[in-house]
Amino acid sequence: MANEAIFDxxxxxxxxxxxxxxxRQIPISALPLNSTLPCAVHGPDGVKLxxxxxxxxxxxxxxxxxxxxxxVLVSESAFxxxxxxxxxxxxxxxxxxxxxxxxxxxxxxxxxxxxxxxLCKKCNTQFRGHLDPQLAQKCGQNVGILRFxxxxxxxxxxxxxxxxxxxxxxPKPYAGPERRENTRMRITMPVAAVPLDExxxxxxxxxxxxxxxxxxxxxxxxxxxxxxxxxxxxxxxAVHPHVPLQLVVEVLRCxxxxxxxxxxxxxxxxxxx
Numbered sequence: 638m639a640n641e642a643i644f645d646x647x648x649x650x651x652x653x654x655x656x657x658x659x660x661r662q663i664p665i666s667a668l669p670l671n672s673t674l675p676c677a678v679h680g681p682d683g684v685k686l687x688x689x690x691x692x693x694x695x696x697x698x699x700x701x702x703x704x705x706x707x708x709v710l711v712s713e714s715a716f717x718x719x720x721x722x723x724x725x726x727x728x729x730x731x732x733x734x735x736x737x738x739x740x741x742x743x744x745x746x747x748x749x750x751x752x753x754x755x756l757c758k759k760c761n762t763q764f765r766g767h768l769d770p771q772l773a774q775k776c777g778q779n780v781g782i783l784r785f786x787x788x789x790x791x792x793x794x795x796x797x798x799x800x801x802x803x804x805x806x807x808p809k810p811y812a813g814p815e816r817r818e819n820t821r822m823r824i825t826m827p828v829a830a831v832p833l834d835e836x837x838x839x840x841x842x843x844x845x846x847x848x849x850x851x852x853x854x855x856x857x858x859x860x861x862x863x864x865x866x867x868x869x870x871x872x873x874x875a876v877h878p879h880v881p882l883q884l885v886v887e888v889l890r891c892x893x894x895x896x897x898x899x900x901x902x903x904x905x906x907x908x909x910x
Contacts, residue, residue: 660710663735665701668693668709668719676715680706736760739779742772753837754783756909767836782837784883784908785870787829792845823850828873830858832866837885840866849899856886857901864900865891870908883908 662681670693678687686709687697701709711719732741739759743766752765758781768782826848832841846858856871866888873882885906892899 661713661735662708662710663719664708664738665698665706666738668698670695670698675718676712678719679710681708681710683710732764732766734760734762734764736762740776741766741780742769742776743767743780744769751838753785756781756783767838770835781909782885782906784910785831785839785872787831787843787870787872787883789829792829792843822852824848826874828858828871830864830869830871832864833868833870833885835867837868846871846900855889855901855903856884857899859894859897859899861897863891863893863898864888868905869900869902880910 660679668678673692674687674689676689677685680686686701686706687693732743732745733739734741734757737757737760739757741755741757741764743755743764745766752767755764755766755768756762757764758779763783827845828848829843830846831839831843834840841864844860846860846864849857849859851857858871868885868887870883870885873884875881884904885908886902887905888900888902890899890901
């Protein structure tokens with residue numbers, strides 16, 4: 638099977654070995670009833686179950702169930718034609734994962750536009766798509782976002798004027814009792830940040846901001862320009878050999894503070910490695 642790339646199952650033994658073929662596994666419930674198949678459908682063991690051009694009927698699906706076949710294989714190239722109802726955007730339901738039928742709060746992305754990469758938390762299948770904020774309120778827990786690619790060598794470090802201004806703003810240590818629910822630590826260090834819109838699309842140039850304080854639930858940053866995106870992803874440095882920590886922040890305020898701007902918000906998501 639050196640010329641075949643298999644998705645989550647064994648290769649159909651009857652496929653042409655002179656061509657590279659990618660297969661996708663789908664539940665039989667995803668086969669559209671009364672539709673004519675554009676390609677052959679194989680069982681998990683690679684045996685052809687139905688040929689191309691044959692209509693899917695109740696009798697055929699019942700035979701599969703009687704043989705305890707719950708999933709079948711179709712070629713990647715014909716996948717969208719076999720299960721078209723899984724991929725188009727909907728006003729109410731977004732995507733359904735083709736492997737586990739998990740509801741995903743995502744919308745289709747055009748081939749030529751940027752989109753984040755998402756992971757179905759039920760079966761670990763990856764998708765390109767856009768977050769639907771309304772659907773995310775219902776099933777946002779079903780997906781995780783993968784790490785954002787941040788090219789640090791393209792980022793401009795904060796000018797010396799910012800660090801000098803920050804030094805004058807560092808308060809004296811507070812000696813009284815902590816009244817906040819989550820203790821904030823005063824930490825000053827540069828971090829990479831990317832502004833994002835409500836769909837988690839980058840909406841501006843990434844930059845290096847300076848942390849003012851951080852807690853387990855949020856962060857405050859300083860910059861010489863105002864940042865007012867809906868969200869931003871920040872990347873905190875890690876001790877070698879660990880991967881730097883990325884966190885998506887919902888921006889709650891941006892206000893002037895002396896000669897700088899304070900951009901503060903709460904952590905809402907941790908991109909997955």
